[in-house]
Amino acid sequence: MELIYKIFIEPFQYEFMQRAMLASVIVGITCGLVGTFIMLRRLSLIGDALAHAVLPGVIIGFIIAGKGQLAMFIGAVFSGLVTSLLIGFVSRNSKIKEDTAIGVVFTGFFALGVLMVSQLKHVHIDLSSYLFGDILGVSSDDLVLSGLIAILVFVTVIIFYRQLLVTSFDPTMAAVMGLSTGLVHYLLMGLLSMTIVASLQSVGVILVVAMLITPAATAYLLTDRLHKMLIYSVMIGIFTATVGLFFSYHFNFASGASMVIFGMLIFLFTLIFSPTQGILSRYIKKRKIAEKNLAQDALKNLFKNCIDHHQLKIIREVIDISDLKNLLGSRGKKFKKALANLKKEDLISIEGDQIRITEKGKSFALRLIRSHRLWETYLNHETNMNLDIIHSSAEELEHLLTDELLDEIDLELGFPKFDPHGSPIPQKN
Numbered sequence: 198m199e200l201i202y203k204i205f206i207e208p209f210q211y212e213f214m215q216r217a218m219l220a221s222v223i224v225g226i227t228c229g230l231v232g233t234f235i236m237l238r239r240l241s242l243i244g245d246a247l248a249h250a251v252l253p254g255v256i257i258g259f260i261i262a263g264k265g266q267l268a269m270f271i272g273a274v275f276s277g278l279v280t281s282l283l284i285g286f287v288s289r290n291s292k293i294k295e296d297t298a299i300g301v302v303f304t305g306f307f308a309l310g311v312l313m314v315s316q317l318k319h320v321h322i323d324l325s326s327y328l329f330g331d332i333l334g335v336s337s338d339d340l341v342l343s344g345l346i347a348i349l350v351f352v353t354v355i356i357f358y359r360q361l362l363v364t365s366f367d368p369t370m371a372a373v374m375g376l377s378t379g380l381v382h383y384l385l386m387g388l389l390s391m392t393i394v395a396s397l398q399s400v401g402v403i404l405v406v407a408m409l410i411t412p413a414a415t416a417y418l419l420t421d422r423l424h425k426m427l428i429y430s431v432m433i434g435i436f437t438a439t440v441g442l443f444f445s446y447h448f449n450f451a452s453g454a455s456m457v458i459f460g461m462l463i464f465l466f467t468l469i470f471s472p473t474q475g476i477l478s479r480y481i482k483k484r485k486i487a488e489k490n491l492a493q494d495a496l497k498n499l500f501k502n503c504i505d506h507h508q509l510k511i512i513r514e515v516i517d518i519s520d521l522k523n524l525l526g527s528r529g530k531k532f533k534k535a536l537a538n539l540k541k542e543d544l545i546s547i548e549g550d551q552i553r554i555t556e557k558g559k560s561f562a563l564r565l566i567r568s569h570r571l572w573e574t575y576l577n578h579e580t581n582m583n584l585d586i587i588h589s590s591a592e593e594l595e596h597l598l599t600d601e602l603l604d605e606i607d608l609e610l611g612f613p614k615f616d617p618h619g620s621p622i623p624q625k626n
Contacts, residue, residue, distance in 0.1 A: 208446050213333050217452070220335045221442045223343045224399045224408060224456075225435030227350050227392045229416075232409035233430045234385055236417065237365045242296060243281070245406045246303030247386070248393050250280035252310025252402070255394075260317065270342055270394050277390025280306055281383065330401030330453035332442065346395040350388050354427070357384065362423055399438075400453035411460040412437060418464075418471040437463060490596050491525070492535040493565055496544055498524045499554055500562030511559075515551040567623040568603055569595040570616035575606050577617040584617055 208214045235244050254276025258269035280302055287298040354361065363371040364381045371378050389409075396405045416429035441456030448455075469476050499521055503513050522532060536552070539545045544558035554562065572591040576582055582590075598606075604625065607613075616622055 208443070213335075214442075214446065216335045216337070216340055217332045217442055218439060219340055220332055220343060220399050221438035221456070222435050223340070223347045224396050225412070225433075225438040226431050227343075227347045227395050228405070228408040229412050229431035229434035230350055230354050230427060231385070231388050231392045232413035232434070233416065233423075233427050234361055234365055235389060236410055236413040237423075238385075240385075241406065241410050242299050243284070243386075244389060244393075244409050246284070246299045247277045247280055247389055248402045248405045249310075250303045250306035251276045251390060251393055251397075252307055253313060255397075256310055256313045256317070267342070270346075270391070273394045274387060274390045276306065277393065278383065278386060281386040330397065330399050330404060332399040332445075332452040335399065343395040343399075346391045350392060353384070353388060357381070361385070365423075400456060404453045404457045407457040407460065408434065408438070411457070411464050415460075415464045415467045418467045418474045433460070433463060486596075488531070488534060488538065491531060492538045493561075493596055495521060495525055495532075495535045496539055496554070496558055496562050497565045497569075499545065499552060500559060501566070503554060515548070515553045518547075518550050518552055521552060563623045564600075565595055567625070568598045570620060570622045571603055571606050571610070571613075572598065573616045573618070574610055574613050574622065578610060587617065 209218070232244075235241060251273040254272035254274070255269050256272075257276075258272030261268050261272075284295065284298045284302050287293055287302065288295040291298075293301075360371075360376055360381050363374065363376060364378050368378050371381075392409070393402075393405055396408060400408050412434035413426070413430045415433050416426045419429050420426050437460035438456050441459045442452055444450055444459065445452040445455040467475065470478070472478055499516055502516055502520070502524065503511055505512050518536075525532065536545070536547065539558070540547060542557075543555055544561055546553045546555060569591045572594050573584075573587050576587045576590060577584070580587075607625070612624075613622055
């Protein structure tokens, strides 16, 4: 209990940590919501550009109203929207592509901001804090502004969820439905500018893009449903921000960097262990498919060596295990596992050193042969591919084609009797 108190409770005896924790939660919410749409639209580079380009607006707001948060906020949003419009104008009215236009415009705006800081002596902005953040220095005014931005972002996403969904995944369909993709884009740019402003004090310009993209990218590896992606992104954003804050407190790390590094570690963990998209799960799935295909190839070769090739009639009931090994060119554990899987599914029976194919196995083997020969016939009919290439392609796809697709191919080809090699095609029944 004492350790738990020291790690999780003790920091909150300080008011600056209470404000920092609240700011972390706000950053996680706003960055998680807006970052999801930015990532889906492949606008990460624009997010980086706007994070730098808001500097002139912040300074102009500071000049007009001193330390007035509202003026700096309005200036930053205005600067972000101007940057977005200028990038679109350059890319639409010249042969310069969008990525190049982004590089030109955002560096120009950022340089303008730095120039203004250096020349206007009465403007005292800590560029180090602006670039890298200082969440422990968050004021009550900063919290109020960030909280209002978070509420505005949340309400806007709820109200315009359908428009954001359609324009993010299918702009053409959005245009057919009468939605203005341009207006939705600039709405999102406005939300992005506000989110950047809300996150500047916490993580700074350099790291805000990571907080926008990393939680969203992690959520993308966990689900393909947008509403779940938004929820996961917000949860991951809050989790990484708060845990990063605890680490920065106990180990005296830079708070913004701690948040981003912890977020990256979660992303790497998810990249490896995600149940559907993880490297490990895809490896296991690929291995299982390879095992299944080897077992089916063994069954097909067993069946083909028990029948008359031209009439598809049974001429013998069993085959030696050693003969099947030679046919497949497979040895060791993989071959034994393939036989074990076939036996488990009641497709074969093993009697000493001999294998017998069951009635269920015969039906399944005939389906594989039908799939292979129909696909060869289809490719030969539709393309000018070499027969050897057609054969290798059919070897892969015979395991994947569904019964419905096979029936469609059979119907389209007019129920052919023989494949391009002259071998008979088993009929469906």
